[in-house]
Amino acid sequence: MREIDVRRIEDTIYELFLSACCEIGEDVLSLLRSNLEMEESPFGREVLRQLIQNDELAAQRKMPICQDTGMAVIFMNIGQDVHLVGGDVNLAIESGVRRAYRDGYFRASVLSPLERINTRDNTPAVVHMRIVPGDRIEITAAPKGFGSENMSRLWMLTPSQGIEGVKDAVVETVRLAGGNPCPPVVVGVGIGGTAECAMLMAKHSLTRECGTPSSEPVLADMERELLKRINGLGIGPQGLGGTTTALAVHIEQMPTHIAGLPVAVNMQCHAARHKSASI
Numbered sequence: 001m002r003e004i005d006v007r008r009i010e011d012t013i014y015e016l017f018l019s020a021c022c023e024i025g026e027d028v029l030s031l032l033r034s035n036l037e038m039e040e041s042p043f044g045r046e047v048l049r050q051l052i053q054n055d056e057l058a059a060q061r062k063m064p065i066c067q068d069t070g071m072a073v074i075f076m077n078i079g080q081d082v083h084l085v086g087g088d089v090n091l092a093i094e095s096g097v098r099r100a101y102r103d104g105y106f107r108a109s110v111l112s113p114l115e116r117i118n119t120r121d122n123t124p125a126v127v128h129m130r131i132v133p134g135d136r137i138e139i140t141a142a143p144k145g146f147g148s149e150n151m152s153r154l155w156m157l158t159p160s161q162g163i164e165g166v167k168d169a170v171v172e173t174v175r176l177a178g179g180n181p182c183p184p185v186v187v188g189v190g191i192g193g194t195a196e197c198a199m200l201m202a203k204h205s206l207t208r209e210c211g212t213p214s215s216e217p218v219l220a221d222m223e224r225e226l227l228k229r230i231n232g233l234g235i236g237p238q239g240l241g242g243t244t245t246a247l248a249v250h251i252e253q254m255p256t257h258i259a260g261l262p263v264a265v266n267m268q269c270h271a272a273r274h275k276s277a278s279i
Contacts, residue, residue, distance in 0.1 A: 002135040003083045004279055006092035009137065012277050013074065013096030016141035018104050020275040021069045022062050024055040027210040028247065028272045035184065035244040044242025048184075051237070051270055065271045069106035070143030072097045072125035075207060079134035090127075097125045109146075128200065140207050140276040148181035148269040152202070154195055157261040166191060166263050167226060173265040174230050174246065179239015182269035186210055187230065187249045190264040192256035202266035205250035207274045214251055223249045237270075247272070 029052065036048040058065045074093065078084075086092075101108060101122040111118040126144075153176075155169040170189055177185075190201025213220040226249045236242025247270070256262060 001081055001083050002079075003085050004137060005086035006084055006089045007086055008279055009084075009089060009139070010092040010096040010099075012139055012279060013093055013141060014100045014103075016139065016275045016277055017072060017097060017100035017106075017143065020141050020273045021064050021100075021104060021106055021143055023059045023275075024065055024271065024273065025210065025275075027212075028270075029055060031211050031247040032184070032270070035247065039237070039242055039244050041236055041240070041242030043240040044237045044244055047237035047240060047242075048244065055271075064104070064106060065273065066145060066269075067107060068109065068145035068147060069101070069104075069122075070145040070273070071110055071149075072101075072122060073142040073144045073203070074125050074127045075140040075142070075204060076127065076129045077132045077138040078129060079136050080131050081133075081135040082137060093125060093127055094123045097121075098123050128204075137279040138276065139279070140274055142203075142207055142274040144203075145182075145269055145271065148185065148267040151177035151181040151267040152199075153265050154199060155263040155265075156195065157263055159259070159261050161261060163222075166261070167222065167229070169263045170226055170249070170265055171229050171233070173267070174235070175233055177267060178235055181267040182271075183235055183239060184237055184244045184247045184270050186268040186272045187226070187246055188266040188268060189226075189249065189251040190266070191251065191253040191262070193254045193262060194256070194260075195262055195264075197254060198262040198264035199266065201252040201254065202264040205252045206266060206268045206272065207276070208250050210272055211248040212250075216253070219251045219253060223251055226251075 190198040
């Protein structure tokens with residue numbers, strides 16, 4: 001049994017969100033640069049140049065990549081041989097988020113859904129915890145802006161619609177979204193499970209290194225095909241037309257019920273922010 005003080009979790013979350021909101025990953029930057037070379041539209045190329053410049057300046061000046069610093073989403077894998085000490089881990093998580101958004105001067109965007117009263121510190125966070133083998137804690141911070149989140153969709157397909165129905169659902173979601181999610185986007189897809197499992201898989205897939213294919217050959221093939229179809233829609237960077245509507249498609253799947261075929265699509269804007277750490 002390994003003891004970990006919850007204050008280490010708080011401090012790690014604090015540092016992850018400070019970094020994630022200001023420093024885009026090299027995986028995303030690399031795809032933006034390579035698509036700049038391939039983009040056929042003059043407007044599209046200019047948008048991509050500006051996005052790259054924005055990302056570079058944000059990292060240099062420690063300023064947010066986007067004014068929408070999102071809702072704090074956290075994935076935590078907690079080793080079953082870890083004993084948490086020093087207080088309530090849930091309070092530690094909230095404190096880490098609160099401190100990061102305060103010290104980073106990030107926008108407080110979280111409020112009660114019906115009364116629309118701002119919580120003023122961007123809490124509570126959305127936290128997904130899993131117990132896994134081992135004695136370590138893996139934490140991924142993924143600030144999620146709502147220009148893209150609002151374009152997400154759940155499809156409850158019938159089994160007879162099959163793999164082609166899944167592909168059509170994903171492409172249709174992107175088509176309907178148009179320029180609203182600030183393309184070029186990363187398209188997260190969850191297939192199977194139940195409705196909420198599919199949505200969670202779609203969100204989790206966005207934390208993968210951008211453009212890295214699935215380890216499952218059938219899914220990797222689907223990702224390549226869908227990326228080609230999506231970029232053929234002509235939506236382009238920021239919806240101004242072009243051949244770069246998406247940087248990547250990431251898919252996760254799990255078994256589902258014989259009567260169903262859930263498909264979730266979680267859209268991510270060009271600011272595909274996520275940072276991870278291990279304790």
